[in-house]
Amino acid sequence: MLLSLLKQRSTMLHRAGVFATIVTEQAAEAQETGIVMIDATHARAHRAWRFKRGRRRLIGRTRGGLNPKLHVLADAKGRPIRMFLSAGQTSGYIGARALLADRRHDAGWFRNALIGTGISPCIPSRTGRKTSIPHDTGPYRLRHRIENMFARLKDWRCIGTRYDRCPILSLSACALAANVIYWL
Numbered sequence: 001m002l003l004s005l006l007k008q009r010s011t012m013l014h015r016a017g018v019f020a021t022i023v024t025e026q027a028a029e030a031q032e033t034g035i036v037m038i039d040a041t042h043a044r045a046h047r048a049w050r051f052k053r054g055r056r057r058l059i060g061r062t063r064g065g066l067n068p069k070l071h072v073l074a075d076a077k078g079r080p081i082r083m084f085l086s087a088g089q090t091s092g093y094i095g096a097r098a099l100l101a102d103r104r105h106d107a108g109w110f111r112n113a114l115i116g117t118g119i120s121p122c123i124p125s126r127t128g129r130k131t132s133i134p135h136d137t138g139p140y141r142l143r144h145r146i147e148n149m150f151a152r153l154k155d156w157r158c159i160g161t162r163y164d165r166c167p168i169l170s171l172s173a174c175a176l177a178a179n180v181i182y183w184l
Contacts, residue, residue: 014172023080023175026183037078037146040071040086041154068167070150070159070174078145079182083174085167106133152181 013019073082106126111133114121122140125132154160156177164170 011169014169017168017172019172019175019179020083023178023183024082026179037074037076037143038071039074039146039150040069041150068170070153070171072146072149074146074149076142076145078142078149080149080178083171083178085171103127149182153177 069086071084071086072080074080103124103126106123106129111121111123122135123133124135124140153174156173158164158173159170159177164173
């Protein structure tokens with residue numbers, strides 16, 4: 001009975017968005033002026049979790065199968081500011097003004113698409129590119145911090161394998177883990 005009550009209360013808090021609000025409020029208090037990084041990662045999901053009674057579960061087709069994608073906005077220290085979930089095939093650069101990306105994103109059409117939408121790319125050139133395109137190395141060196149943040153979040157087993165079917169509960173679990181790791 002006590003376990004059932006705890007589950008009900010935690011579900012109620014998750015659905016109310018309490019944990020995501022805590023992350024946003026903690027980040028607003030500690031926010032510094034400087035670099036804001038954007039990145040996304042996939043969380044593995046079970047194949048049977050695609051639909052439940054006609055509702056979507058934010059699981060989309062990726063290279064690794066059907067997975068959701070966790071998007072995170074982080075500060076210069078790699079601490080999460082905002083988080084949201086989307087289907088796996090959703091692009092990670094929608095709504096950004098500047099994009100720090102890996103070498104794997106170095107393509108002419110991709111750079112032109114970014115510039116056409118008003119986003120300034122900070123992408124190093126591939127080693128096989130005939131003409132190297134310069135990029136700002138200062139901000140790019142900070143990119144490892146957001147990658148390390150995802151690694152620390154995925155150390156929590158429920159996030160690395162997405163045990164929660166409901167996107168709201170899954171996002172709240174990510175926010176709870178971020179609160180414990182970075183803000184407590």
